[in-house]
Amino acid sequence: MKTDLPQSFRRLEYLPPNYTFGQVELDIALDPARTIVKSHIEVLPGVNHEQDMPLVLQGHELEFVSLRINGQAHRQFELTPETLTIHALPEGGKKAFIVEIICVCIPEKNTSLMGLYVSNGNFFTQCEAEGFRKITYFLDRPDVMARYRVTLRARESECPVLLSNGNLIATEKLPNGWHSAVWEDPFPKPSYLFALVAGKLECIEETITTTSGAKKLLQIWVEPHDLPKTRHAMNSLIASIHWDEKRYGLELDLERFMIVAVSDFNMGAMENKGLNIFNTKFVLAQPETATDADFANIESVVAHEYFHNWTGNRVTCQDWFQLSLKEGLTVFRDQEFSADQMGSESGRAVRRIEDVRLLRQLQFPEDAGPMAHPIRPDEYQEINNFYTVTVYEKGAEVVRMYQTLLGVEGFRKGMDLYFKRHDGQAVTCDDFLAAMADANGRDLTQFKNWYSQAGTPRVKVEETYDAKRKEYQVTLTQSPAKPGDQLFHIPLRMRLLTAQNDQAETLLELTQERQTWTFSGIASRPVLSMNRNFSAPINLDFDQTEDDLLTLFSSDDDAFNRWEAGQKLAMQMILENRLPDEALIKAYRNLLTDPDLDPSFKELALTLPAETYLYEQCKSVDPQKIYAARRAFRHAIASELGIEWAALYQQMQAPGEFSPDAASAGKRALKNLALSMLLEADPAIWAPMAVNQYQNANNMTDRYAALAGLVIHGSKSANACLEDFHQRFADEALVVDKWFALQSSRPPVAHMEPTLNEVKRLREHPAFKMNNPNRVRSVIHAFCLNNPASFHQADGSGYAFWAESVLALDPINPQVAARLARGLDRWRHFAQPYQGHMLSALKQVAACETLSADVKEVVSKALAS
Ligand code: TRP
Ligand code: ZN
Secondary structure, three states: OOOOOOOOOOHHOOOOOOOEEEEEEEEEOOOOOEEEEEEEEEEOOOOOOOOOOOEEEEEOOOEEEEEEOOEEEEOOOEEOEEEEEEOHHHHOOOOOHHHHHHHHEHHHHHOOHHHEEEEOOOEEOOOOOOHHHHHHOOOOOOOOOOEEEEEEEEEEEOOOOOEEOEEEEEEOOOOEEEEEEEEEEEEEOOOOOOOOEOOOOOEEEEEEOOOOOEEEEEEEEEOHHHHHHHHHHHHHHHHHHHHHHHHOOOOOOEEEEEEEEEEEOOOOOOOOOOOOEEEEHHHOOOOOOHHHHHHHHHHHHHHHHOOOOOOOOOOOOOOOHHHHHHHHHHHHHHHHHHHOOOOHHHHHHHHHHHHHHHHHHHHOOOOOOOOOOOOOOOOOOOOOOOOOHHHHHHHHHHHHHHHHHHHHHHHHHHHHHHHHHHHHOOOOOOHHHHHHHHOOOOOOOOHHHHHHOOOOOOEEEEEEEEOOOOEEEEEEEEOOOOOOOOOOOOOEEEEEEEEOOOOOOOOEEHHHEEEEEEEOOOOOOOOEEOOOHHOOOOOEEOOHHHHHHHHHHHHHHHHHHHHHHHHHHHHHHHHOOOOOOOOHHHHHHHHHHHHOOOOOHHHHHOOOHHEEEEEEOOOOHHHHHHHHHHHHHHHHHHHHHHHHHHHHHOOOOOOOOOOOOOOHHHHHHHHHHHHHHHHHHHHHHHHHHHHHHHHHHHHHHHHHHHEEEEEEEEOOHHHHHHHHHHOOOOHHHHHHHHHHHHOOOOOOOOOOOOHHHHHHHOOOOOOOOOOOHHHHHHHHHHHHHHHHHHHHHOOOOHHHHHHHHHHHOOOOOOOHHHHHHHHHHHHHHEEEHHHHHHHHHHHHHOOOOOHHHHHHHHHHHHHHH
């Protein structure tokens, strides 16, 4: 066992910087094997400055070459693997001075994909959160905001395109086939928003005019063969720009805005000022290669990164503990944008259901496990581990609660004040809350607890109805996740459904531990619709009768709660190992045949709660039991509604040319659920129809759905179709990812060998690459994180594979390895023999002497739980 304790960073230990930077000039000569970085930095004393304080710069995996101060070689410095400390500053550092540093980095050896790296022969950077220190020595912290002027140099034949943040100032031909470009960003920014891109890329471009009449150049840069797949991303960008002007009065502040796609990328995308860099997965789409879900994801990620230009870049974070200040707010903004793009109220509701489903499937488990943290964490060892669903998705729910409490207009007033006060600053979550409170004259003191307490609060509902007095009472009791925690300020939308339909929706504000509300003049016992539209991210403890749930499922006018009632009925029955009873089947049938309901809503209503969400309802999880109970329930829905599924499969066909709009996508979703249900009921009978759909589809949604249906239901035709799919799309990396992911996420099938054997073969496939995150995620993460029934085997084979994979990935890419390492977080929550096998796998990983800080934090917190 190693004894050195990992370093923890604490929120309350924040100190403003001793020095800050004014103008920063970078001169970067790009060479995959040896890139030379020269920096020329104007250093100023910071608010915390004291005479003779040294200047401590961060630098990681750099080769130091030279240091000058005010033009003179400077020798009073020390180097450690993480820092460059400069002593004996001119006049003790109390006046501005110039630091010049030369250093070298090696992009082609950089597999971590943080800092400067090479992908398919082109250069890219990723600096958030602490990657800039892998490019040069710097005050690499978000509260140091500087102006950048960047000169890029490269061999013109290898790198015809040279991009950085801001505006292009000059280009020049240089001797020996080199050339250069100078970029200037007029807005001060923290180092994490720096970016450069260089290589053989091409773009589509568009010029638009903003509300104020300014012309803006928009570009999307990709490898030349991908140009035909950029239209949808461009349309999404234009729609985002218009939406932010209209909804928040926020305009694009640069003359030029660029998006670049790269196939080696640790996450989804990055909001570098004026030069967003994206995982290809969130840029490239054509109907033949991308599913409806891919199109929707591209729209929302493009919007997300664009919206960061104001919420993140113009107003940034004081320190990384404030990450949710930009991420929670920006996710909320992209959710609202995407909902508006649906073009109807029912479309908005569908998006809301999808967002909440994600939150509960991923964030609720995180919040109940060893990595639980408040949306504003108090402590971290490795900041990269805190780009979590809690910071992002729960953070967005907290922002949404302001809007619920203050109204859409009140929220807008708060946003306006936030920008008025803090444009150009690095601020905290408290500043955001203060702007919301002050703009609306509201006391939000208690609301602050959402930022400081982890865990999902529970709210218990008790109701009484007095028929004689025609009085209805509801009593709510809140319990924060940890005993001793402060009470929350919880906005709960509710409505009483009555025979007279005479009760309006109201907003209850639960601020005490226990509160009662009385409603009078209620003629008959009402049905309570509580936490409508999921107004608060809580667990509701409410023993509503199955009759009441059926009423809500058939007639609640809040689409979210209508869906929720169906989920709750199914969940309760699955957990009790029951099959759907006659009443529920009838409700399903009515819903499926209701001509007034959106197909996409029907699809959501008939999709069962995910296994991982069912786990959350158990004291001790037996994954195989849950899988079997859920599957049996699904089988019953499939066979009892056989006629309806067959009819829907026909009715939802949309012959003719493919159209990507929301209504058509909804029809496809329901049609493909119907296909999957038919295969569930009888794979032998329906396989030929699925094969037919596979072969004749004119779009990826239909082709992939047919293929997935065949694979998941263990059809004999699956292999031939898989083979065909691979050949057809061998040159389309993102489609090859789908091919891998589908096979790795196949649940157990009775007559087939375990999926793990297949996964091990896929890992040896010539197209598998351990240093491409998308490929790794499509095989290893897909199996360990998205295929619970195959992963959780009683012999522990899945966990052994997990340990081996984490250890193999860690030296290549710690961030991607740490994400995988999260897979055994909840080991204590599982029954034996699973728990015992998980513990040994965790110990095996923890015993490695050379673990990255990323993986070490994850496994040590799991073991300590
Ligand atoms: N800030 C980015 C976003 O939310 C995500 C991000 C953070 C990121 N760190 C990263 C992306 C590292 C890639 C690599 O949009
Ligand atoms: Zn973001």
